[in-house]
Amino acid sequence: MPGIDECLLEAMRLPGARGASVVDWTSGLALGVAGDSPGGDHETTAAEAAELARLAAEHGAFAPADGSDWSVTELPVEDLIISNRDSYHILRFVPTTFDGSVFLHLWLARSEGNLALARIRLGEMAGRLVLV
Numbered sequence: 376m377p378g379i380d381e382c383l384l385e386a387m388r389l390p391g392a393r394g395a396s397v398v399d400w401t402s403g404l405a406l407g408v409a410g411d412s413p414g415g416d417h418e419t420t421a422a423e424a425a426e427l428a429r430l431a432a433e434h435g436a437f438a439p440a441d442g443s444d445w446s447v448t449e450l451p452v453e454d455l456i457i458s459n460r461d462s463y464h465i466l467r468f469v470p471t472t473f474d475g476s477v478f479l480h481l482w483l484a485r486s487e488g489n490l491a492l493a494r495i496r497l498g499e500m501a502g503r504l505v506l507v
Contacts (some may be wrong), residue, residue: 382504383409386481389496391488393462394481396421397469397504400428401476413462414483424480428466431455434474450475453496461485467497469504478506 377385379397386395388407394410398421405421412420431437431452438451455466467479479497483490 377409377500377503379506382479382500383407385500386479388495388496389481389483391484391493392432392481393484394420396424396480398425398428398438398478398480399476400425400432400478404430404479411482419479423492424464424466424478425487427455427457428468432468433465434484454497456490458485463490463493465490465493465497467494467501469501477504 382397383395386392392410394408394412396408396417397406399406400405403422405417409416414420432450435451450468450469450470453459456469456497457464460463462485463483465481467481469477469479471477479501481493481497483493
């Protein structure tokens with residue numbers, strides 16, 4: 376089972392990967408980073424991405440349509456995708472048994488990356504990630 380560093384290295388092997396991080400969305404802190412960051416500052420990017428993650432994770436409007444209850448360990452959102460002219464940002468929530476407040480952030484070049492493949496692989500990575 377991979378830890379943060381192994382997970383980030385795997386994410387950076389995805390076609391078009393520009394940067395990746397593991398972020399705690401309650402504090403906005405990057406727990407690990409690899410590659411580049413938009414604007415050149417990993418900490419600022421982590422804090423800004425955490426604000427988006429918090430909004431999606433804490434509001435019932437994004438819960439499954441079947442009306443089932445959800446808890447902190449079972450978030451209503453799997454991932455968020457933000458796109459702009461030249462890139463995608465994918466925030467993939469990591470299921471954990473303790474507080475569920477971690478996500479993977481992948482910055483992906485639109486011209487070189489494959490969004491569907493990146494989503495699938497991030498989901499696999501999130502399922503295997505071991506946080507110590």
